[in-house]
Amino acid sequence: xxxxxxxxxxxxxxxxxxxxxxxxxxxxxxxxxxxxxxxxxxxxxxxxxxxxxxxxxxxxxxxxxxxxxxxxxxxxxxxxxxxxxxxxxxxxxxxxxxxxxxxxxxxxxxxxxxxxxxxxxxxxxxxxxxxxxxxxxxxxxxxxxxxxxxxxxxxxxxxxxxxxxxxxxxxxxxxxxxxxxxxxxxxx
Numbered sequence: 001x002x003x004x005x006x007x008x009x010x011x012x013x014x015x016x017x018x019x020x021x022x023x024x025x026x027x028x029x030x031x032x033x034x035x036x037x038x039x040x041x042x043x044x045x046x047x048x049x050x051x052x053x054x055x056x057x058x059x060x061x062x063x064x065x066x067x068x069x070x071x072x073x074x075x076x077x078x079x080x081x082x083x084x085x086x087x088x089x090x091x092x093x094x095x096x097x098x099x100x101x102x103x104x105x106x107x108x109x110x111x112x113x114x115x116x117x118x119x120x121x122x123x124x125x126x127x128x129x130x131x132x133x134x135x136x137x138x139x140x141x142x143x144x145x146x147x148x149x150x151x152x153x154x155x156x157x158x159x160x161x162x163x164x165x166x167x168x169x170x171x172x173x174x175x176x177x178x179x180x181x182x183x184x185x186x187x188x
Contacts, residue, residue, distance in 0.1 A: 018060035020071040024078045027085075030071060036097035038105075038118065040072040041081065043090045052091050052109045059111045068095070068118065095121055 022030060022039070030037045040056050042049035060070035073081050075090055085094065093105035095117070103121050107113040 017057045018064040022071045036068040038068045038095045041092040043076050046090050049091045059114045
């Protein structure tokens, strides 16, 4: 009874946190996404897992918005994940990117160790970040606006140059016409 109650409480542990709780379908989506993922595979019935969950949650809230998504998978609720990922125990921490590169964390389960692991494996995160396609609006803001601005500046410069050229031509033609009028007046 205690274990069932513990599992019910634990199933909602990551609610209102920065950790993204994944089921087996969402895990497939994560593996096929353009983002990298640092994932905790845990069992609520495991005392070691219960000890690390608060640290994981805290790490995720401080690491939020970085190059990697922070997730977790409850292996008791999703036993098919154990075979899919070839897990040999819990808790297991896995860093995975869209290039199908995988690294497992094996250090002390502290926030500092998690940060150091991410720093040491920056190459995996960097590959993903460089290969990500920007969102259309981001792409427009980064590329489109400067291009359009440059084009508009070019047009204004061309108009100004053309205006000066035309203006000088008009001025010279007006002077020629005035001279012709003066010559015509003198001849009469």
